[in-house]
Amino acid sequence: MRLGMFFREAxxxxxxxxxxxVAATVTALIAVFILGAFIPSFMYVRSAVSAQTSKxxxxxxxxDTASVKQVNVLRDKIGTLKTDGQVAEFTYVSKDDALxxxxxxxxxxxxxxxxxSNPLPAKFNIQPTDPAxxxxxxxxxxxxxxxxxxxxxxxxxxxxxxxxxxxxxxQWAGFALIGILLVAAVLLIGNTIRLSxxxxxxxxEVMRLVGATNxxxxxxxxxxxxxxxxxxxxxxxxxxxxxxVGVVDAWASGADTALTKTGSAGEAxxxxxxxxxxxxxxxxxxxxxxxxxxxxxxxI
Amino acid sequence: MARIDDDIHDADSTQRAFTLVEVPPExxxxxxxxxxxxxxxxxxxxxxxxxxxxxxxxxxxxIKRYDGDVRGLDGVSVSIAAGEFVFLVGQSGSGKSTFIRLxxxxxxxxxxxxxxxxxxxxxxxxxxxxxxxxxxxCVFQDFRLLxxxxxxxxxxxxxxxxxxxRQEVNRRVPEILALVGLDGKGDRLPRELSxxxxxxxxxxxxxxxxxxxxxxxxxxxxxxxxxxxxxMDLLTRINRTGTxxxxxxxxxxxxxxxxxRVIALHKGRIVRDAEGxxxxxxxDTGEIx
Numbered sequence: 001m002r003l004g005m006f007f008r009e010a011x012x013x014x015x016x017x018x019x020x021x022v023a024a025t026v027t028a029l030i031a032v033f034i035l036g037a038f039i040p041s042f043m044y045v046r047s048a049v050s051a052q053t054s055k056x057x058x059x060x061x062x063x064d065t066a067s068v069k070q071v072n073v074l075r076d077k078i079g080t081l082k083t084d085g086q087v088a089e090f091t092y093v094s095k096d097d098a099l100x101x102x103x104x105x106x107x108x109x110x111x112x113x114x115x116x117s118n119p120l121p122a123k124f125n126i127q128p129t130d131p132a133x134x135x136x137x138x139x140x141x142x143x144x145x146x147x148x149x150x151x152x153x154x155x156x157x158x159x160x161x162x163x164x165x166x167x168x169x170x171q172w173a174g175f176a177l178i179g180i181l182l183v184a185a186v187l188l189i190g191n192t193i194r195l196s197x198x199x200x201x202x203x204x205e206v207m208r209l210v211g212a213t214n215x216x217x218x219x220x221x222x223x224x225x226x227x228x229x230x231x232x233x234x235x236x237x238x239x240x241x242x243x244x245v246g247v248v249d250a251w252a253s254g255a256d257t258a259l260t261k262t263g264s265a266g267e268a269x270x271x272x273x274x275x276x277x278x279x280x281x282x283x284x285x286x287x288x289x290x291x292x293x294x295x296x297x298x299x300i
Numbered sequence: 301m302a303r304i305d306d307d308i309h310d311a312d313s314t315q316r317a318f319t320l321v322e323v324p325p326e327x328x329x330x331x332x333x334x335x336x337x338x339x340x341x342x343x344x345x346x347x348x349x350x351x352x353x354x355x356x357x358x359x360x361x362x363i364k365r366y367d368g369d370v371r372g373l374d375g376v377s378v379s380i381a382a383g384e385f386v387f388l389v390g391q392s393g394s395g396k397s398t399f400i401r402l403x404x405x406x407x408x409x410x411x412x413x414x415x416x417x418x419x420x421x422x423x424x425x426x427x428x429x430x431x432x433x434x435x436x437x438c439v440f441q442d443f444r445l446l447x448x449x450x451x452x453x454x455x456x457x458x459x460x461x462x463x464x465x466r467q468e469v470n471r472r473v474p475e476i477l478a479l480v481g482l483d484g485k486g487d488r489l490p491r492e493l494s495x496x497x498x499x500x501x502x503x504x505x506x507x508x509x510x511x512x513x514x515x516x517x518x519x520x521x522x523x524x525x526x527x528x529x530x531x532m533d534l535l536t537r538i539n540r541t542g543t544x545x546x547x548x549x550x551x552x553x554x555x556x557x558x559x560x561r562v563i564a565l566h567k568g569r570i571v572r573d574a575e576g577x578x579x580x581x582x583x584d585t586g587e588i589x
Contacts, residue, residue: 012448016448202444203447205444206444208430208432209444210434211431211458211461211462212430212457212460213427213430213461276320
């Protein structure tokens with residue numbers, strides 16, 4: 001029943017200070033919108049980087065002239081590496097398989113029909129348990145007799161190293177940015193609510209005079225902050241949804257019309273989860289913002 | 301009239317002066333005490349401030365210095381018994397407001413003791429100050445009403461603060477508004493009421509929690525003489541129910557008319573403490589500034 005009363009008090013004060021309430025709501029909207037645009041971007045980059053990292057695989061091309069026996073020797077070598085724990089998975093891709101894969105990836109596979117013979121070599125595709133193992137794997141197989149003399153071994157060494165560094169950087173930079181954004185948002189909302197409290201300083205004085213405890217005064221203000229935060233967050237989420245459907249999704253499907261089908265390199269956060277996170281953040285911003293600001297006015 | 305006579309018989313010597321106040325019988329409510337529930341009813345958690353026996357207000361060598369060595373009070377010792385009606389007089393700057401603000405702990409004494417209802421306010425924890433204020437009704441020159449709330453809502457706020465149920469608020473607010481002569485005006489906002497009516501709202505708010513001590517700082521300062529008289533009558537009636545009333549004022553006419561105990565302050569010191577009129581000029585008292 002007390003909560004009901006505090007809630008009514010909060011609504012009364014929102015109505016009585018409409019301009020400031022709108023300002024606080026818009027502030028929350030902007031903060032949540034930026035946060036909401038940043039979190040999926042960050043998640044996407046992060047997962048794209050880690051997807052690339054897991055794609056650091058070693059292709060060992062086999063000479064067209066290699067005998068079945070030679071190929072089996074190479075297969076055993078790689079098998080040993082797998083039992084050692086350096087290789088997670090390896091597959092044999094025959095010449096025919098290679099051509100079929102190429103056909104799938106091209107938008108206009110008919111160009112391949114012009115070829116007099118299959119130019120693609122067979123290969124072993126090796127996935128290391130860890131990108132850092134790639135060098136050791138290469139060292140183990142590089143002098144094998146079955147290797148194609150021209151193609152040899154193909155693996156993105158520098159890419160692997162850079163991706164590892166990039167993954168770490170993206171992670172920490174992302175966390176730092178989210179932290180800074182949150183602090184900025186709390187300060188912004190706090191400032192706006194301070195305006196509201198300045199406007200009602202006398203009112204708070206009178207409340208204290210008739211013996212209202214600090215929490216009795218604080219609750220309606222905090223609820224007010226939460227309401228502004230929630231409304232701002234909901235509007236921000238609606239705007240983000242519009243942008244996702246109207247711009248991002250359209251762009252993503254447009255990307256498939258390019259020469260090659262890219263597939264999805266990374267996964268962003270699921271929208272329902274993002275909504276929950278953002279609405280929660282909005283409410284928290286409002287509560288913390290007004291809570292911190294009130295402290296200064298409730299002394300003595 | 302019978303009721304007034306009873307009051308006089310029951311009153312102690314400090315209240316005998318009531319015989320001098322002309323209160324038309326019809327303005328005296330049937331029973332002002334109707335708003336005072338039987339003692340022991342619903343003591344709420346945290347309601348820690350209960351005046352004990354002994355003086356209601358006691359100042360012991362109280363000195364209050366503001367920044368820059370400005371003296372608000374300069375060694376004040378005085379005692380006000382429960383049930384008294386006391387005027388605190390003096391020119392502006394004499395220390396009246398400091399005295400009042402010390403009583404509700406808006407200020408803390410630089411040295412000495414301010415004791416309200418037996419509790420030394422210097423030892424009162426800050427978190428307990430709200431409970432002190434609930435035990436004291438406060439009325440100010442500028443009314444200090446919440447501007448965007450109706451008369452009823454202003455009074456109701458003081459009840460909500462002390463945790464009364466909505467039913468109780470709905471029952472008691474019209475009752476107390478009728479008591480201060482605002483029957484039917486509960487739905488008006490402060491700006492829709494006259495000065496005297498606003499002051500009645502603030503008195504209703506001060507009374508609604510049945511304080512044992514009512515403090516009024518220049519309650520008639522913004523009001524015309526007739527309206528002032530009405531407010532003073534109301535305070536007198538409140539005093540008659542046993543509430544201690546302390547009124548700070550420089551309204552000479554009112555004080556002369558009421559013939560109550562008068563504590564005169566000059567430059568932060570008590571220069572006179574006697575029953576009677578205002579007797580303004582502190583120069584006559586031989587006070588050495």
